[in-house]
Amino acid sequence: MNVRKFTANTSREALRMLRDALGADAVILSNRNVGGKVEILAMADETINAIAPAPEDDVPVPDAPRFAPRFRSDESIPALKPVERSFDTPPARASSAGTGRPQNNLQKGIFSPGGENDMPVNASELNNVMSEIRSMRNMLESQLAEISWAQTQQRQPQKAEVLRELLAAGFSASLSRYLVEKLPETDKAENGLDWIRNVLTRNLSTINNENEILEKGGVYALVGPTGVGKTTTTAKLAARCVMRHGPSKLALITTDGYRIGGFEQLRIYGKILGVMVHAVKDEADLRIALSELRSKHTVLIDTVGVSQRDKMVTEQVAMLSGTDTPVKRLLCLNATSTGETLSEVVRAYQGNGLAGCILTKLDEAATIGGVLDIAIRQKLMVYYVASGQRVPEDLHIANKLYLIDRAFKLKRETAAFRYLDEELPLLMAGAASAALAGGRAGRAGEEVSLG
Known part of the structure; x- marks a missing residue:
């Protein structure tokens, strides 16, 4: 031959x-x-x-x-x-x-x-x-x-400017690429950014008011990796419930028997609020506790922090899903974590479905686009945002307009990490390869509605 x-x-x-x-x-x-x-x-x-x-x-x-x-x-x-x-x-x-x-x-x-x-x-x-x-x-x-993106930069420099703004705000390259490709023709980058903000706002789901938890009541379990602020957030929610209905209508449960002082921390919060704290160690204990507390208006469960790569995550999800009483799981997402880490966390804790999420440590995050990106693409309902250690002051109802606006304002502090013009084509090539490979992250645009 x-x-x-x-x-x-x-x-x-x-x-x-x-x-x-x-x-x-x-x-x-x-x-x-x-x-x-x-x-x-x-x-x-x-x-x-x-x-x-x-x-x-x-x-x-x-x-x-x-x-x-x-x-x-x-x-x-x-x-x-x-x-x-x-x-x-x-x-x-x-x-x-x-x-x-x-x-x-x-x-x-x-x-x-x-x-x-x-x-x-x-x-x-x-x-x-x-x-x-x-x-x-x-x-x-x-x-x-x-090559295609390099040509786009030359013909439509406003798209390159919008892309830089999205990346600087912390949004993923795959989602940014999709939005910029769908961006309507415009002469000014400011107009393009307004369109982007509107699309992101429409796709970010938040509760309208606290009645979802405080008035309806029910059993809620706060889950997530170690150090995301589950115990402190549980105490903040407990304080809100006590202020609305009184201590007699609330019960606290902890499954954290691993951390030194984990139970004691929640017990101290409970003592301040006048609420009894119950400790459980397995699914059988949890069933008994929920049966005894069925007369309570609201039950909050503080779970042990487990790495998203630990097999105990599956066991924890099974324990919370195997009770006779429906347990709604709220995933605590650390706003300081990278998008890749947050994607792993959501996949690990997804189980048979999450009721929603709470964004924590917003006061420590240099950018919050990453955590908003995950909430949008995974279609997670955002209940609250936590931005400090004070109980209960540093817990706020999620406001989508405020969160999207803050995402683009915070990027001013990260100028040293912004991409240069010559780096954008290579970055977009990587995002395109991910999309062609069929990975979920590469198909970010499929989760976003432009209408």
């Missing part, structure tokens, strides 16, 4: 050499990095056609499969899409030497284009070739996204 090798410092240079030598219809067989350079193996289209076995009159023989994409004749480099064909199993036919073709390989439908003496291709070799082709496809798609 007339296989040509092209080696260059970058894939773009290697592809240009390939097109110059073999034409726009060349077929790529593989690509790899060798000694810091890109090496591409390719064949001319006519060579592929020439080596395909000619079908006999009475026995249909499938065309030689092509495990690589072709280039189009236009100037842009298209996304690579491997061509896959399925083959009907042809009957065995004798060669000139009288030797029959192996049936087991024919039944697998795997052929190697090698003329009359062609040999079956090993399945693992085929997988390796396909893996290399996918790798090259992803690389080319990423580079095309980078």
Whole structure:
């Protein structure tokens, strides 16, 4: 076979050499990095056609499969899409030497284009070739996204400005990319930011008033990793309930038997409020406690903090879900955590569904776009925001307009971490690759309504 090798410092240079030598219809067989350079193996289209076995009159023989994409004749480099064909199993036919073709390989439908003496291709070799082709496809798609965004920067600089504002506010690259792509045509970045704020505000869900908890009552469990402020937030909610209905209508339960002083901290809060604190250690204890407290208007459960990667999270969710009394779980999200960490936390604590979330440590966060990003994409109802240690003063009903406005105001303090113009194309290329890979973070736009 007339296989040509092209080696260059970058894939773009290697592809240009390939097109110059073999034409726009060349077929790529593989690509790899060798000694810091890109090496591409390719064949001319006519060579592929020439080596395909000619079908006999009475026995249909499938065309030689092509495990690589072709280039189009236009100037842009298209996304690579491997061509896959399925083959009907042809009957065995004798060669000139009288030797029959192996049936087991024919039944697998795997052929190697090698003329009359062609040999079956090993399945693992085929997988390796396909893996290399996918790798090259992803690389080319990423580079095309980078080129596309660089052109957008030149034609529509206002979009680049809006993107920088979103990233500086802490919103994820995937959500920012989606919003900027959908941004209506405008001459001023300020108008674009107004549109972005409106979209984010419409997609951020918050409770209208405290009646969701204080008037309706019920059993609420505050869950989340260690150190997010569950116990302090539980005390703040308890104080609000006591002020509305009195101490006799409230009960406190703690499952925190691990931390030194964990129970004592909540017990001290309960003593100040005049509310009894009950300690439980497993699902059986929790069932008994909830049965005894069924006459209470509101029951607040302070759970033990567990890392989102700990298997105890599953056990905790099962314990809270396995009671006879419905328990609504409120996830405490630390506003100082990164978006990646918050995504892990939500996935771990999701279980059979969260009632909503409480945003904590807003007073410590340099940016809050990350936690708002997670709340929007995961469609979590935001009940309260906590911004300090004072009980109960530092607990506020979530106001979506205030939160979105604050997200863009806080970014002024993070100027040192803002992206430069030359860094934006690379960042957008990464976001595009994530979207093409099909990850949830890459599909951020699917969770956002523009209407």
